[in-house]
Amino acid sequence: MTISVPATSANLGPGFDSLGLAVDLRNIVEFHQSKFFSVCIKGEGENNPRLKGNNLFVSIFNEHYDRLTKKKQNFKFTFYNQIPMSRGLGSSSAVIVSAIASAHEAAGIRVSKRRILNHALVYESHPDNITPAVMGGFNAATVEKNKVFSQKKHLPNYIKAVVVIPNKPISTAKARTLLPKSYSKENAIYNLSHTALSVAAFFNEDWEILKLASQDRFHQKARMKSLPELFSVQKIAYESGALMSTLSGSGSTFFSMVYDEDSAVIASKLKQKFPDFIVKELDFDNDGLIIER
Numbered sequence: 001m002t003i004s005v006p007a008t009s010a011n012l013g014p015g016f017d018s019l020g021l022a023v024d025l026r027n028i029v030e031f032h033q034s035k036f037f038s039v040c041i042k043g044e045g046e047n048n049p050r051l052k053g054n055n056l057f058v059s060i061f062n063e064h065y066d067r068l069t070k071k072k073q074n075f076k077f078t079f080y081n082q083i084p085m086s087r088g089l090g091s092s093s094a095v096i097v098s099a100i101a102s103a104h105e106a107a108g109i110r111v112s113k114r115r116i117l118n119h120a121l122v123y124e125s126h127p128d129n130i131t132p133a134v135m136g137g138f139n140a141a142t143v144e145k146n147k148v149f150s151q152k153k154h155l156p157n158y159i160k161a162v163v164v165i166p167n168k169p170i171s172t173a174k175a176r177t178l179l180p181k182s183y184s185k186e187n188a189i190y191n192l193s194h195t196a197l198s199v200a201a202f203f204n205e206d207w208e209i210l211k212l213a214s215q216d217r218f219h220q221k222a223r224m225k226s227l228p229e230l231f232s233v234q235k236i237a238y239e240s241g242a243l244m245s246t247l248s249g250s251g252s253t254f255f256s257m258v259y260d261e262d263s264a265v266i267a268s269k270l271k272q273k274f275p276d277f278i279v280k281e282l283d284f285d286n287d288g289l290i291i292e293r
């Protein structure tokens with residue numbers, strides 16, 4: 001059985017805890033029943049001894065497998081990880097979604113994507129990463145009574161993502177403590193109107209308005225101060241022709257949306273200016289969670 005889940009970029013500027021999209025960078029897990037429990041990791045996290053034992057995936061998998069089957073069973077898991085951890089590309093969401101989907105498959109229970117998404121909400125209370133991780137594409141999402149309500153837009157292949165991944169991990173939990181406890185009415189209206197405009201722009205494929213629509217007053221500045229090079233990353237991305245350029249999730253990655261034809265030039269300028277950071281040109285992902293039986 002193979003389960004794969006894409007990386008995601010959340011917030012997209014003003015849409016704090018509500019907007020997100022999926023990019024074509026995946027964590028894949030293969031597993032089968034076995035006499036002994038074992039974990040083999042290839043790619044991101046392969047040198048991290050903490051992931052070899054009862055990691056986030058394994059604990060969520062066991063919780064759901066035990067609940068669904070009322071049985072204990074050992075599995076051999078092999079992970080092929082492409083999503084860098086704690087860089088704002090939704091590594092935790094990918095792991096959560098993958099573990100829940102894997103447990104249902106292992107138990108022989110077919111379940112809808114919507115139900116997997118609602119289970120994921122138990123482990124990550126904001127829906128902006130878990131929704132595109134499950135559904136793919138661009139998503140606007142909210143939570144009511146412990147359920148995710150979301151709308152998806154398929155992203156066309158003539159736009160691409162350019163992500164700049166600094167060598168500094170940022171924990172989401174810690175990055176959330178940097179934010180103000182309250183916002184002024186003026187700033188709340190600013191973010192509300194820019195989020196509304198962003199959603200309309202995505203659904204109408206009006207990419208040129210995103211530079212303006214994706215401005216934010218809730219979280220980016222406070223978080224970017226912990227890695228001030230990000231202000232230059234954003235400036236260079238815009239000078240080179242990016243359609244929008246925003247902190248990805250809680251950072252440290254910076255996400256830019258670009259026209260396909262500009263992608264190589266923008267990525268090469270960013271690589272030249274930030275040789276210590278990883279720069280990747282990525283397609284958007286419209287599939288989300290994929291289960292191969």
Ligand SMILES: Nc1ncnc2c1ncn2[C@@H]1O[C@H](COP(=O)(O)OP(=O)(O)OP(=O)(O)O)[C@@H](O)[C@H]1O
Nearest residue numbers: 055056085086087088089090091092171172249250
């Ligand atoms: N491949 C993995 N295997 C097991 N656990 C993982 C894996 N990737 C991430 N995690 C867990 O998720 C944590 C990182 O989650 P965190 O929310 O801080 O970052 P992120 O999801 O990468 O960023 P963001 O939510 O801003 O997009 C790690 O410390 C680890 O506990």
Ligand SMILES: N[C@@H](CCO)C(=O)O
Nearest residue numbers: 010016017172249250
């Ligand atoms: N909306 C979340 C995304 C990171 O998981 C945040 O910015 O804290």
